[in-house]
Amino acid sequence: MNALTRTVVMLALVCCATAARADELSGKQLPGKQTDFHSFARYDFQHNDRKCIIVAPQSPAAGNPWIWRARFFGHQPQLDVALLKRGFHVAYIDVAGLFGAPQAVEIWDDFYDHLTETYQFHPKPVLEGMSRGGLIIFNWAKANPDKVQCIYGDAPVCDIKSWPGGKGKGAGSPGEWKRCLNAYGLTEAEAMDSQSPKSHCNPIDGLGPLAAADVPVLCVVGDADVVVPVDENTAILQQRYRDSGGPIEVIHKPGVGHHPHSLKDPAPIVEFIFRHRAITEEDHAN
Secondary structure, three states, rough: OHHHHHHHHHHHHHHHHHHHHHHHHHOOOOEEEEEEEEEEEEEEEEEEEEEEEEEOOOOOOOOOOOOEOOOOOOOOOOHHHHHOOOOOEEEEEEOOOOOHHHHHHHHHHHHHHHHHHHOOOOOEEEEEEEEOHHHHHHHHHHHHHHHOEEEEEEEEOOOOOOOOOOOOOOOOOOOHHHHHHHHHHHOHHHOOOOOOOOOOHOOOOOOOHHHHHOOEEEEEEEOOOOOOOOOOOOOOHHHHHHOOOOOOOEEOOOOOOOOOOOOOOOHHHHHHHHHHHHHHHHHOOO
């Protein structure tokens, strides 16, 4: 049996083994108030006093894949809608005001356990973070590198010193900077010191475990972004992640600022996700 045939057989086995889980999920009642999200069923509910949302596909794909949206739910939803059409669930829990700090990571840990244990969601979600959503997706992924299929950051904040700190080109936000420091339990001096024991909480620092797990990263950025400057955020993340041996791709939008987010046609992002989903499913079969 050659390598290609072996791969096809293993993926077929995974599909057969997980089809029952998808059927089980499709018959399980999701919680909360049901409304419409681009012709898909949206459920709003509370989990441990946090606002949560799940959007269900019409028919869950084998393995119950899902994309975990961080912040700004529903903004530029073209990727989420494309994945819903392919059988993905979309999930969200509100961690606003925590800037990806350890408390936010703990909240995500609990929500991950809830979704994977109660609804049998796939053990490796796709993470999606727009703007300040980059803080939580990268920090949670660093803490849980074995639980991530791949990461999609869209104009992501990767360094709190850049935003909300405003310690570089960007203006930042003085009020949000104070709230950010409080959320992290940092003084400004500690936040500015990359050698501080607490610096691993900043997304651009402590990337080794994530790179060692070979978690693929895709960032989509506007090269004219003055709110979250690329050279202070994604460019540093890209260089450090590559230096650590991690796989990362960046799609540049020349002349585009912080907005609009995403791509008008999300096909390149979908292709990235499905390319790495196939690899993940093969590893899972082994």
